[in-house]
Amino acid sequence: MNIVILGSGNVATLLGTCFLNAGYNISQVWSRNVQHAEALASLLRTQFTDDIHSIDQSADLYIIAVSDDAIEDLVAKLGSFKGIVVHTSGSTSIEIFNNKFENYGVFYPFQTFSKGRDVDFKIIPILLEASNSKSLEILNVFANSISNRVRVCNSEQRKALHIAAVFACNFTNRLYTLAQKLLEDYQLDFDLLRPLISETAQKVQEFMPKEVQTGPAIRNDEKIINSHLKQLETHQTHLAVYKLLTEQIISESSKK
Amino acid sequence: MNIVILGSGNVATLLGTCFLNAGYNISQVWSRNVQHAEALASLLRTQFTDDIHSIDQSADLYIIAVSDDAIEDLVAKLGSFKGIVVHTSGSTSIEIFNNKFENYGVFYPFQTFSKGRDVDFKIIPILLEASNSKSLEILNVFANSISNRVRVCNSEQRKALHIAAVFACNFTNRLYTLAQKLLEDYQLDFDLLRPLISETAQKVQEFMPKEVQTGPAIRNDEKIINSHLKQLETHQTHLAVYKLLTEQIISESSKK
Numbered sequence: 001m002n003i004v005i006l007g008s009g010n011v012a013t014l015l016g017t018c019f020l021n022a023g024y025n026i027s028q029v030w031s032r033n034v035q036h037a038e039a040l041a042s043l044l045r046t047q048f049t050d051d052i053h054s055i056d057q058s059a060d061l062y063i064i065a066v067s068d069d070a071i072e073d074l075v076a077k078l079g080s081f082k083g084i085v086v087h088t089s090g091s092t093s094i095e096i097f098n099n100k101f102e103n104y105g106v107f108y109p110f111q112t113f114s115k116g117r118d119v120d121f122k123i124i125p126i127l128l129e130a131s132n133s134k135s136l137e138i139l140n141v142f143a144n145s146i147s148n149r150v151r152v153c154n155s156e157q158r159k160a161l162h163i164a165a166v167f168a169c170n171f172t173n174r175l176y177t178l179a180q181k182l183l184e185d186y187q188l189d190f191d192l193l194r195p196l197i198s199e200t201a202q203k204v205q206e207f208m209p210k211e212v213q214t215g216p217a218i219r220n221d222e223k224i225i226n227s228h229l230k231q232l233e234t235h236q237t238h239l240a241v242y243k244l245l246t247e248q249i250i251s252e253s254s255k256k
Numbered sequence: 257m258n259i260v261i262l263g264s265g266n267v268a269t270l271l272g273t274c275f276l277n278a279g280y281n282i283s284q285v286w287s288r289n290v291q292h293a294e295a296l297a298s299l300l301r302t303q304f305t306d307d308i309h310s311i312d313q314s315a316d317l318y319i320i321a322v323s324d325d326a327i328e329d330l331v332a333k334l335g336s337f338k339g340i341v342v343h344t345s346g347s348t349s350i351e352i353f354n355n356k357f358e359n360y361g362v363f364y365p366f367q368t369f370s371k372g373r374d375v376d377f378k379i380i381p382i383l384l385e386a387s388n389s390k391s392l393e394i395l396n397v398f399a400n401s402i403s404n405r406v407r408v409c410n411s412e413q414r415k416a417l418h419i420a421a422v423f424a425c426n427f428t429n430r431l432y433t434l435a436q437k438l439l440e441d442y443q444l445d446f447d448l449l450r451p452l453i454s455e456t457a458q459k460v461q462e463f464m465p466k467e468v469q470t471g472p473a474i475r476n477d478e479k480i481i482n483s484h485l486k487q488l489e490t491h492q493t494h495l496a497v498y499k500l501l502t503e504q505i506i507s508e509s510s511k512k
Contacts, residue, residue: 170471215426
């Protein structure tokens with residue numbers, strides 16, 4: 001089974017590496033940036049190109065792992081292939097392929113990727129969608145060879161999952177940043193917060209977050225809340241977030 | 257060295273257990289609820305009482321681990337002791353002791369505690385404050401026997417740290433809950449999010465959150481943001497949080 005990787009970023013690198021380690025042959029790497037294509041091809045022990053017309057016609061799977069904005073344009077420029085063409089984007093519908101290929105789909109690894117951090121791919125959910133059942137079956141085989149958590153979902157569900165990830169990952173990191181700034185303003189080290197951050201994430205590996213909400217808002221502890229609001233008077237950005245989230249927690253717990 | 261524990265909740269239980277394991281003698285447990293006092297005393301292999309006038313006069317350390325609201329009242333009712341009296345509250349000033357005792361202070365273990373979850377106390381920061389340098393020295397010995405991360409800070413810093421914890425723990429769990437609800441509405445399992453939540457927390461164990469912000473807001477990816485806002489139209493609670501945090505991330509990244 002031959003795989004062509006289109007793209008050279010974090011997702012392209014991780015998926016390429018995983019498939020190589022799983023025993024697949026990466027037949028080619030394409031990137032519009034030839035240096036990046038070369039670097040990733042060298043890592044994956046394969047050929048590279050930056051010419052869209054030189055893409056290997058005979059691969060079984062084409063993985064488009066470029067930025068969301070670039071998918072549509074790339075799809076339009078690609079020739080037709082017999083193999084399955086997938087994109088890896090959480091927020092892009094399968095309809096972006098517009099029936100251009102015979103076999104196409106979505107292969108979305110659901111995780112946050114950063115250069116320089118190893119991730120255990122086996123536990124990363126992969127969300128699949130395909131243009132036909134035969135393609136879905138083949139994608140299932142590919143996905144199961146690198147992950148234990150393969151699910152099928154439609155484009156609307158995948159988008160909802162992506163939004164959920166914005167809350168649980170991007171916005172969570174934003175809260176960490178607000179905490180970091182507050183500590184800096186009081187000459188305190190962010191390191192003090194790290195065990196708490198770990199434990200907070202660890203707790204919901206076992207429990208549902210709704211069941212383990214703690215803090216002054218869920219207790220409706222007005223005395224503490226007011227003293228926090230007072231101390232945050234000089235931190236308007238923090239204050240806006242504190243007020244909104246506290247109000248929401250109080251209002252929902254009072255509905256119970 | 258003898259320790260009296262006042263209170264019978266999570267913090268009382270955890271600190272009592274840690275000190276017992278570290279070789280200290282817990283001479284007594286007091287709680288206004290005699291059943292709770294008895295249960296904790298049995299765990300800590302010691303005496304119990306619910307009578308404030310029967311509290312052991314000769315202990316070296318009195319740990320007040322009752323709810324924040326109850327500290328002031330309890331302090332007012334206590335007799336005078338020679339040992340050091342500490343409370344364990346993040347958001348309560350040392351001034352609540354009002355010079356009532358000869359030796360007093362704050363012994364604040366900085367972590368989120370839930371019944372039924374074991375925590376490795378050694379890595380939990382303990383923040384100390386004391387009425388005099390001799391007491392601080394003794395508290396340091398106690399604290400270092402159960403934790404590797406002992407720091408001294410004043411009441412204002414401790415309160416800032418507590419607010420930072422509200423952001424990094426309570427509000428973060430709130431975001432997890434919002435994500436959970438969104439997934440439920442689309443018939444998706446929260447389990448899909450768990451690896452992402454872990455990785456997000458894991459990443460800031462190594463890096464500073466400001467450096468590892470990801471997502472559509474930091475890229476100012478208007479297309480994705482607008483499509484998320486549209487999908488969230490039926491989720492007003494989510495929408496309010498999405499808008500506020502996205503605006504803040506965009507506005508700060510544009511200032512750079």
